[in-house]
Amino acid sequence: MKTLLTEIRRALVSTLILAVVCCGLYPLVVTGISQLAFKDKANGSLITDKDGIVRGSTLLGQNFSGDGYFHPRPSAAGANGYDASASSGSNLGPTSQKLADQIKERVGSYRAENNLAADQAVPADAVTASGSGLDPHISPANALLQVERVARARKLSPDQVKSLVTANTDEEDLGLLGDDGVNVLKLNLALDSIQ
Numbered sequence: 001m002k003t004l005l006t007e008i009r010r011a012l013v014s015t016l017i018l019a020v021v022c023c024g025l026y027p028l029v030v031t032g033i034s035q036l037a038f039k040d041k042a043n044g045s046l047i048t049d050k051d052g053i054v055r056g057s058t059l060l061g062q063n064f065s066g067d068g069y070f071h072p073r074p075s076a077a078g079a080n081g082y083d084a085s086a087s088s089g090s091n092l093g094p095t096s097q098k099l100a101d102q103i104k105e106r107v108g109s110y111r112a113e114n115n116l117a118a119d120q121a122v123p124a125d126a127v128t129a130s131g132s133g134l135d136p137h138i139s140p141a142n143a144l145l146q147v148e149r150v151a152r153a154r155k156l157s158p159d160q161v162k163s164l165v166t167a168n169t170d171e172e173d174l175g176l177l178g179d180d181g182v183n184v185l186k187l188n189l190a191l192d193s194i195q
Helices: 002-037 097-113 140-154 158-167 184-193
Strands: 046-048 054-057 181-183
Touching: 046 184, 054 184, 140 158, 140 181, 140 184, 158 184, 181 184
Parallel strands: none
Antiparallel strands: 046 054
């Protein structure tokens, strides 16, 4: 009986020590290091305006629909899209008729809103949702096709708007991972700041 009680005591003490180290000390050390070394990223990469109001995160897409704004890629997250609590893709595959119909409708809408020719190629990211439904970036090709619409709506020159696109393009990581992307929230906030 004494051996059993000794083993139970050892198990409880070991569990308590591991709980303190793994559930207390380790998270505190990691949080401390991240706050010191990566403060912006550790706090959600939030974007604030000149008044200190949080406008969003560089990591999450938001819906912009006005003619004077660059539009993000479509979202399947939540019932109306862009719902961070329901992050997901549509799960529609390449043989899905529903996906084919959605893409055909989106291509037509994209061409119409950007005053493009009926045979103008449309970038894939302009008509398909990302895996998370919250991708904050669009391709530079997608952004450049929207420049004329945005410039016209804001009464700016296309060159002014193109320079903002270039300034808000994030290059591929380490020069080889991923593709260049334009952060839509940062770009639209930059547009608002010049007006």
